[in-house]
Amino acid sequence: MAVSIGSILIVDDVPINLSVLMQLLGSVGYKVLVATDGESAVQQAEYAIPDMILLDVMMPGIDGFETCRRLKASPITRDIPVIFMTALSDTIDKVYGFQLGAVDYVTKPLQHEEVIARVNAHLTLHRQKQEIEQLRQQERLHYERLSQLKDQMLHTASHDLKNPLAVITTAVELLRRYNPSLDERTKEKLNQIEVSTAYMRDLIVNLLDLARIETGVGLQKQKILVKQLLETNVAQAVILAHEKGIAVQSQYLVNDMTIYCDPLLIGQVFQNLISNAVKYTPQGGAPIQVSAEKRETEVSFNIMDHGIGIPESDIPHVFDKFFRVNTIEHRTVAGTGLGLSIVREIVQQHGGSLHVESQVGIGSTFSFSLPRS
Numbered sequence: 001m002a003v004s005i006g007s008i009l010i011v012d013d014v015p016i017n018l019s020v021l022m023q024l025l026g027s028v029g030y031k032v033l034v035a036t037d038g039e040s041a042v043q044q045a046e047y048a049i050p051d052m053i054l055l056d057v058m059m060p061g062i063d064g065f066e067t068c069r070r071l072k073a074s075p076i077t078r079d080i081p082v083i084f085m086t087a088l089s090d091t092i093d094k095v096y097g098f099q100l101g102a103v104d105y106v107t108k109p110l111q112h113e114e115v116i117a118r119v120n121a122h123l124t125l126h127r128q129k130q131e132i133e134q135l136r137q138q139e140r141l142h143y144e145r146l147s148q149l150k151d152q153m154l155h156t157a158s159h160d161l162k163n164p165l166a167v168i169t170t171a172v173e174l175l176r177r178y179n180p181s182l183d184e185r186t187k188e189k190l191n192q193i194e195v196s197t198a199y200m201r202d203l204i205v206n207l208l209d210l211a212r213i214e215t216g217v218g219l220q221k222q223k224i225l226v227k228q229l230l231e232t233n234v235a236q237a238v239i240l241a242h243e244k245g246i247a248v249q250s251q252y253l254v255n256d257m258t259i260y261c262d263p264l265l266i267g268q269v270f271q272n273l274i275s276n277a278v279k280y281t282p283q284g285g286a287p288i289q290v291s292a293e294k295r296e297t298e299v300s301f302n303i304m305d306h307g308i309g310i311p312e313s314d315i316p317h318v319f320d321k322f323f324r325v326n327t328i329e330h331r332t333v334a335g336t337g338l339g340l341s342i343v344r345e346i347v348q349q350h351g352g353s354l355h356v357e358s359q360v361g362i363g364s365t366f367s368f369s370l371p372r373s
């Protein structure tokens with residue numbers, strides 16, 4: 001005997017119909033099970049879990065529709081495709097059958113070839129669906145495992161990488177304190193150690209920030225007053241600017257407007273943009289202007305400086321990872337080239353947009369907009 005290509009439960013109250021279908025489906029290789037009423041069909045289906053059910057609609061006792069409803073209500077039989085059988089003379093609501101979850105209808109008297117074609121087609125479709133579902137699930141598991149691994153690595157890395165740098169920084173400080181009269185060469189070397197350590201710490205912090213933000217998980221959005229957001233973040237930057245003899249002017253035309261955002265991340269955007277404005281403005285330079293204004297569907301923020309500016313050909317690249325403008329004025333300022341990549345990622349994750357205008361020797365304006373809540 002040939003290997004079965006699948007099992008089919010046939011449900012019909014008329015014995016002759018059953019034997020015709022048994023013969024037909026058996027002859028093409030299906031294993032056939034039978035039931036003569038709805039209740040025993042549900043029982044059999046739960047026990048044998050056939051690959052498909054051919055279900056008569058008009059039956060004494062519970063009819064085909066009710067049988068189907070019960071099959072679809074049980075997690076064991078829910079996914080088995082059901083094809084209804086109806087007589088041409090039956091005045092039934094076929095749409096109702098589809099709503100119950102049936103995949104098709106065949107009409108009695110049955111056209112043998114048509115029955116086989118429909119059964120084959122729906123079985124193939126069903127198997128393909130199951131395969132796709134399985135693949136999806138595997139992929140989901142795989143992805144979950146990877147992102148767990150990434151989280152773990154980020155967590156370990158941020159501790160294990162930052163700690164030794166803190167030790168080095170402290171050691172340099174202590175060396176200086178214990179030896180008040182160091183010779184110039186030693187002082188210079190200690191400075192180099194300090195500068196490189198600070199750079200490496202920034203690099204680690206920026207890289208880890210970027211990696212964390214890029215995963216997009218842990219974004220904690222809440223409704224925030226725009227004014228409050230600005231006041232907190234600009235106040236911090238003002239200290240930095242004053243150390244360099246630069247004033248910060250602000251103008252907020254936002255009233256009591258709110259936005260829906262992660263305040264810590266948007267704070268990072270401000271800090272990066274304002275610290276750039278300060279970094280790339282010479283000592284005692286013209287004031288930095290921070291402004292915000294209400295637009296129809298968004299709020300737009302501008303950070304304008306009158307510093308060294310960006311060459312036109314470099315403007316398209318400033319948001320790329322590790323990109324830094326390669327002129328002497330820019331190079332003398334310390335940086336990792338990751339700040340603006342972080343800015344871009346955060347703004348994108350908030351559904352906002354980002355823009356820069358700049359001219360060498362005149363200054364730069366970075367603008368970003370966020371959707372209003």
Ligand SMILES: Nc1ncnc2c1ncn2[C@@H]1O[C@H](COP(=O)(O)OP(=O)(O)O)[C@@H](O)[C@H]1O
Nearest residue numbers: 276277280309324325335336337338339340364
């Ligand atoms: N306000 C600005 N004025 C002039 N150049 C800027 C300004 N902001 C950014 N840049 C240029 O863009 C580069 C990338 O910026 P960013 O990603 O923040 O890195 P960095 O760590 O160097 O500040 C900087 O190195 C600098 O050359």
Ligand SMILES: [Mg+2]
Nearest residue numbers: 276335339340
């Ligand atoms: Mg920067």
